[in-house]
Amino acid sequence: MTYEELLTETALANERYVVMTAENRALVRNIPGKLGNRFIDTGITEQTMIGAAAGLALRGRIPVVHALASFLTMRAFEFVRTDAGIPNLPIKLSSFIPGFLSDGNGPTHQAVEDIALMRGIPNMTVFAPADEQDLVNMLPQIWAHPNPSYVRINTRKTDYNHSPFELGKAEIVAKGTDITILTYGLLFEQALIAVEILKNEGLSVGLINMRSLKPVDENAIVVASQTSKLVVTLEDHFQTGGLYTIVAETLLKHQLTAKVLPFALNEKWFKPSLLPNVLEYEGFTGKQIAEKILGYNTQSVQPEILTPQFSE
Amino acid sequence: MQSVKTNFSELEAVALKVREHIIRMSTDGGCFVGASLSATDLIVYLYAQFLNVNANNLDDPNRDYLFLSKGHDVPALYGTFAELGLLAPERLKNHLSTTDHIYWHPNTRIPGIEFHSGSLGHLPSVAIGVAMDIKIKGGKNKVICIIGDGELNEGTCWEAVLVANAYKLDNLIFVIDRNQFQANMATEDLIPLEPLHDKFTAFGASVKRINGHSFDALHEAFSAFPFETGKLNVVIADTVRGKGLPSIERRADRWFCNFNASEVEDLLKELHGERITQLTSETLVVR
Numbered sequence: 052m053t054y055e056e057l058l059t060e061t062a063l064a065n066e067r068y069v070v071m072t073a074e075n076r077a078l079v080r081n082i083p084g085k086l087g088n089r090f091i092d093t094g095i096t097e098q099t100m101i102g103a104a105a106g107l108a109l110r111g112r113i114p115v116v117h118a119l120a121s122f123l124t125m126r127a128f129e130f131v132r133t134d135a136g137i138p139n140l141p142i143k144l145s146s147f148i149p150g151f152l153s154d155g156n157g158p159t160h161q162a163v164e165d166i167a168l169m170r171g172i173p174n175m176t177v178f179a180p181a182d183e184q185d186l187v188n189m190l191p192q193i194w195a196h197p198n199p200s201y202v203r204i205n206t207r208k209t210d211y212n213h214s215p216f217e218l219g220k221a222e223i224v225a226k227g228t229d230i231t232i233l234t235y236g237l238l239f240e241q242a243l244i245a246v247e248i249l250k251n252e253g254l255s256v257g258l259i260n261m262r263s264l265k266p267v268d269e270n271a272i273v274v275a276s277q278t279s280k281l282v283v284t285l286e287d288h289f290q291t292g293g294l295y296t297i298v299a300e301t302l303l304k305h306q307l308t309a310k311v312l313p314f315a316l317n318e319k320w321f322k323p324s325l326l327p328n329v330l331e332y333e334g335f336t337g338k339q340i341a342e343k344i345l346g347y348n349t350q351s352v353q354p355e356i357l358t359p360q361f362s363e
Numbered sequence: 364m365q366s367v368k369t370n371f372s373e374l375e376a377v378a379l380k381v382r383e384h385i386i387r388m389s390t391d392g393g394c395f396v397g398a399s400l401s402a403t404d405l406i407v408y409l410y411a412q413f414l415n416v417n418a419n420n421l422d423d424p425n426r427d428y429l430f431l432s433k434g435h436d437v438p439a440l441y442g443t444f445a446e447l448g449l450l451a452p453e454r455l456k457n458h459l460s461t462t463d464h465i466y467w468h469p470n471t472r473i474p475g476i477e478f479h480s481g482s483l484g485h486l487p488s489v490a491i492g493v494a495m496d497i498k499i500k501g502g503k504n505k506v507i508c509i510i511g512d513g514e515l516n517e518g519t520c521w522e523a524v525l526v527a528n529a530y531k532l533d534n535l536i537f538v539i540d541r542n543q544f545q546a547n548m549a550t551e552d553l554i555p556l557e558p559l560h561d562k563f564t565a566f567g568a569s570v571k572r573i574n575g576h577s578f579d580a581l582h583e584a585f586s587a588f589p590f591e592t593g594k595l596n597v598v599i600a601d602t603v604r605g606k607g608l609p610s611i612e613r614r615a616d617r618w619f620c621n622f623n624a625s626e627v628e629d630l631l632k633e634l635h636g637e638r639i640t641q642l643t644s645e646t647l648v649v650r
Contacts, residue, residue, distance in 0.1 A: 074513075074516075074545055074546055074547060074548075076547045076647075077647075092553060094513075094516035094545065094553055094554035095483055095513055095514065095516035095517055095545060095554075096516050096517065096518065098518065099518070121482070122482065126482065155392055155459050155466045155467045156466070156467050156468060156481060157466050157468040157470055157479070157481055158470075158479065158481075159468055159479060159480065159481030159482040160468070160481055160482075322461050323459075323466035323467070324460065324466070325392050325459055328459075328460075328461050329461075331461075332461040360645065361392075361393055361619050361621055361647075362647075
């Protein structure tokens, strides 16, 4: 099932849902004809869209709103915080092309602080699916939940068959005593590659798909840090405020420490190009991740990374 | 690059070359072809004829400024830079490569780009700041901001008009590329803008509405700068999205285009008046 099919089905089954967009149609191309006046395109007006979503929510609606991640989280930030966060209204943010998925657009379109911003808003919940199946598995619980939510939309396909989603729980893909990789979003597919390479080098490697970044699965972080010699945080986000920060906060809260290697964007935006080139240039392919962890090069072959179709 | 030419055949030749550059950039990842072609004549006119900006005066505080706020039209700007000597033409082949800085939105690593853009409704305000400083210093520089018509959805564009009016910024020109489309749809079918001339006039600006593909009309309008003492200048340039390529002109599904190699060859011929290309690459249809 695709994102659009799930959203259509959900909205047709429940009159409370309205679908909104700030002229970002890629995810909802067929929905206007099916939902009629419960589809609302406010044009390129992210702030007004969020304010209007709050008004609709005041009247009992559940608005699922769409815009590019950078503009939804940053252009409209104060509207999200003030009109969705303070009143705790069930406004469901679907953020498009987050992180590396903005590929060739450049820094204006790079949402690489979105997790930090959204998790800083009281009442807001934050999610980052590993692929399309993970996305479609988690959305029914997120949309049914009474709080506002922020979801990093990721419609890429992987071969991985995910376990059922539970809000606030990570997906423990594998356990390992040498290394555990914690990740979320599109880098899950590169993490799977890195794990195979590391295993071939004789290491015991764990992998955790974080899924739910707020509420976060503290237990998964604590157990990984206490049972693995090295914890790796892997994210297409600034190093400040994302998963590396969440791990640090969690360990400190539990009066623990650990050896943690962060893969993140440290005080920089990424080089704009098509996605496979971005990952290669920034050192985020599975092979590059594994070799940086190992400290040496291997004979492993990086599988081809598919270029996403342009969609805004 | 100011001159007193009034025969614009030379500019037409430059614009044709710029359109060729845009078409060549629309493959291997693609670019925003429609918005670039609508703004081409405008950008060529302004750099070749109106603005005091060239490869040798980019650091001169007395040069003129052009801010490209809509951003999607940057291939037209790069193509113009290539034709006017601000950018080595062979660098256009580096579009989307990690070896260069040429991608879907403008950035200041390319000399001549005054400010990065891509998030809509920012540069009208940035242009105001530059125009304010020029006023304070008593300078004669002209400041232009090219704004997309869809971009006018963003409230900050209208805040900027209010502020420019309050500070009587008659050294500033907002040029609206009125190509009738925002990304997926016709503006008048989604968030209607008309009567646009009246809207700007009501906000205190002095407004001219012209054919944005006619060098004569562009020249007549810009030669009247400043339009009225103490008033923000607004030029509404009526344009056609995709201008020059009948196969994509005014088509809602052809704003971002990632053409295959044979389409590019056919489109280059179409630009020169040969038969209309049968496009097979994927479209971005709104249903």
